Amino acid sequence: MxxxxxxxxxxxxxxxxxxxxxxxxxxxxxxxxxxxxxxxxxxxxxxxxxxxxxxxxxxxxxxxxxxxxxxxxxxxxxxxxxxxxxxxxxxxxxxxxxxxxxxxxxxxxxxxxxxxxxxxxxxxxxxxxxxxxxxxxxxxxxxxxxxxxxxxxxxxxxxxxxxxxxxxxxxxxxxxxxxxxxxxxxxxxxxxxxxxxxxxxxxPHPAMWECKKIQQPVEAEAVDVSNGIIRILNRYDFTDLSIIDISWELTEDGKVIQQGTLPKLFIPPHESEIVTVPFKVPEPFKPGAEYWLTIRYKLSRDTPWAERGYEIGWTQFKIPLEVPPGPAVKVSSMPPLKLEESDDEIKVSGKNFSLTFDKRDGCLTSLIYEGLNIIKKGPLLNVWRAPTDNDAPRLAPMWRNAGLNRLKHTVREVKSEKISDQLVHVSVSTSLCTPEEIERFKCNYLYKIYGSGDIMVEVDVDPASGLPSSLPRIGLQLTLPGGFENIAWFGRGPHENYWDRKEGAQIGVYSGTVDEQYVPYIKPQENGNKTDVRWVSLTNNLGIGLLAVGMPLMEFSAHHYAIEDFEKAKHTHELKRREDITLNLDYRQSGLGGGSCGPDTLPQYLVKPEHVRFSVRLKPISPSESAMDLSKQTIEHG
CATH class of the missing domain: 3.20.20.80 (Glycosidases)
Structure with a gap:
């Protein structure tokens, strides 16, 4: 029965x-x-x-x-x-x-x-x-x-x-x-x-994973994580922890390198016990690597509501280690670059790649690698998101009144300079104005283009006065041509997560398709974000594509829809999939809160209209290269 x-x-x-x-x-x-x-x-x-x-x-x-x-x-x-x-x-x-x-x-x-x-x-x-x-x-x-x-x-x-x-x-x-x-x-x-x-x-919505994590009945706290010493807490009201099997994993850049189980614990309800997890970090440390300890709590026997082995919770700790930096690539050892400039364009060419800036748009209009165009447009400053249901009552009207959904990029100046045979700088100064010509932001970009194909994008955002007390986001938006459907990232996942809803998303390396990043909320709105991202890659079926590296961390989302598509549609079937890919690389996006009926997003999770500097590293990637290894590289001048 x-x-x-x-x-x-x-x-x-x-x-x-x-x-x-x-x-x-x-x-x-x-x-x-x-x-x-x-x-x-x-x-x-x-x-x-x-x-x-x-x-x-x-x-x-x-x-x-x-x-x-x-x-x-x-x-x-x-x-x-x-x-x-x-x-x-x-x-x-x-x-x-x-x-x-x-x-x-x-x-x-x-x-x-x-x-x-x-x-x-x-x-x-x-x-x-x-x-x-x-x-x-x-x-x-x-x-x-x-x-x-x-x-x-x-x-x-x-x-x-x-x-x-x-x-x-x-x-x-x-x-x-x-x-x-x-x-x-x-x-x-x-x-x-x-x-x-x-x-x-x-x-389940992605929010369900947050609820599960926040309310899990077993938890762990750090005591001396470097030596594997943690405290296990039993939050059950009537049950000791004999019903739980506790296992552990040690990962190096997302790969499990050690794992095991802890002895059976009989911790009474509402009590705790200090235990030692017997992992050993391999020495010497891998340059640039991150080591994470994950503790998992699983049912040790069948219950009326779940079978034995069901995971009721987990805890992650980053092991605090003095890991040496990743390998350095000397600028002087890179292949040479060629700089060409006309009235309308700036073109920089190197080994197996070339990129073109449109002076009128103030951004890239192509990044050709191995004969394929990887970027159609961007990066450009973006401060808008398709309003969520929580944004709708109070925040979205305030943002729209400020014209944040209608900003136009006006290029004030574009300059190029060949710093050395292997390094070119392109600087772009822009203003973001409403259709009524009210300036809302000044944005300066400095592109450092290296002979290795690395493009360091340094962004300086200066908000004008009179803006709302918070912004939807601050970040960069790029348009990629269709075909770069395979996506991988090192950060929180695998499901959607945000600044104030990320506790239930584990740090790890994840992969999927761009289509799979779309979350079909019944009334379309902002979706699919990932936080605490070290790097993200989008590649075609040949393994050729684009790598974006946070400096040090970023948020990202990737969709076959533009922001305005989510904003205009009232139902999912009204969305029309585009061939192009919209890639958002955010310095920060505001949290979600609960403002559709209740308190708004907490102040610490709001993006404030303040002067911001941030950087992102872009690089073409080939099937013979590892996104993880490339992300660890540093560039050595001199």
Whole structure:
């Protein structure tokens, strides 16, 4: 017989009115309140998975709610009573008619204030938080740091579990999910029912991996990682860690070089134990290499909800070692370069490669390597993203009002200089202005082109005054011709991750296709970003392509869609795949937050309009070369 999974349920009557309306205070409504509530309790009182009774949802608060509470406390004293409406009383005191203090979408400061209230001892639950509409669920780590710090905070209910879309199929067979307004319904809530952690078919959003990581029941802390000493914490409430097998891996630049298992641990609930992981970093260290220790926690036996071997969590530590730098390539040993300049173009040619700058656009219009064009246009400063559902209420209008989605690049000056036979400098000065000729940014680029084919792009961004308090992103955008479909990177992955939603993405080396980087949010928006990236390569089926190296780290996304494609489409089937590839190499992109219904992105995860300097190294790559090895190389002058 198939076993049913256990779920703890807070039972809530489906009673919803605009807040602070009269029914909660009107005696004529008492019978209707009571009738519905009693019916629910009688129906579900014998279900052991129902652990809490709730008096309603967003229905104001008044004597009628107190009557429900009084009746159910007498009828069923075994279950606590909850109602979020009691936190909104005029007296600023939370009614004693409920056993749980409940709040929706609190700020971190408000949550701490409730937990530190000296007059309260009741448990605290966020009955709604971390609104997960579209590309969302940022800031989760900070909430759970507070939850774990204060014993009275029980946790919360992420809103929502599932995107509430209905499947539709176009005439040519494309499946898509419909939402409010797609059925001729007026009025409607639009896509405000599309706010789950999983798609309607129950496939998980990338945010689900963040939830799993942040809430995992076993964790490790560093004590002396260089010598393998860590602390294992058991966060289970009732179970010791004998049900968990703990293994470890030591990686060198993403490759496992050692692995093993730890002895069985019997750590009691809410306790910890210091253990030693018996790895040995090989000496001498590989020049430029990164060494990471990953601890994995897997079920040691079958359970009703998962089979033995299922991974319930992991922890990663970077081993702090003084690793020598990667091999240096002397400029004097590189092949010579040829510099040609006309009124419209600057062309630099070297062994097996050539590149062309368009003086009017102030960027590359070609990078030819082994007879193939790798770059069609760019890099150019980009500060815009297709607004997420969380951006829409407050940030996106502010950004659009500043014209950040309509900026035009105006070239002020382009100069070239041959520094030596093996080194050419091209400097470009630009302004980014709105169509109304309001200057928003000055941007200076310095291209250092080496005989090795390396192109060091140094970018200086100077924002003008009068900009919004935050920006969508600061970075470079390039257009690559189709065909460079194979993508690999060293950074966080394999799934999408952002500045404030990256805890659930492991550092490693990943590969796939450009098409696979697209995340099909039901209402298209910004997607597919990767953070803490050391390098990314895009190659064709012959292994020829482009390598981009962060100096030291960057973020990136790559799509067969332009930003405006995501911005204009209301449904996935409206997106038209382009042959070209849009590659974003970002200094930083703002986090996601939860602002569609709740607090905005935390200040530390916002890109501020401040003076910024950053660099990216571009280089053509061949099938005989290793992206990892090339990324470690340094350039030695003199």
């Amino acid at each position: 198939k076993k049913r999974s256990w779920e703890e349920i807070m039972e809530e009557i489906s009673k919803r009115f605009p807040r602070y309306v009269e029914p909660a205070h009107d005696p004529e409504w008492l019978h209707a309140f009571m009738e519905r509530f009693v019916r629910m309790v009688e129906r579900d009182k014998n279900h052991p998975c129902v652990i809490i009774w709730s008096l309603g949802n967003e229905s104001g608060y008044g004597p009628n709610h107190d009557a429900l509470s009084g009746w159910v406390h007498g009828y069923d004293p075994t279950r606590p009573v909850h109602y979020e409406g009691t936190i909104h009383t005029r007296e600023r005191k939370i009614s004693r008619s409920v056993d749980i203090i409940s709040i929706m979408y609190p700020s971190l400061e408000r949550l701490i204030q409730l937990a530190e209230d000296p007059e309260e001892d009741r448990p605290i639950i966020m009955c709604e938080y971390a609104h997960s509409m579209g590309n969302s669920t940022g800031n989760l780590k900070e909430y759970w740091e507070i939850i774990r710090k204060y014993k009275r905070i029980c946790g919360g209910f992420i809103w929502d579990w599932v995107d509430q879309g209905l499947k539709r199929v176009t005439e040519d067979g494309q499946e898509w999910w419909a939402y409010g307004g797609d059925f001729g319904d007026k009025p409607n809530d639009g896509n405000f029912c599309i706010n789950g952690l999983v798609w309607p078919d129950r496939k």
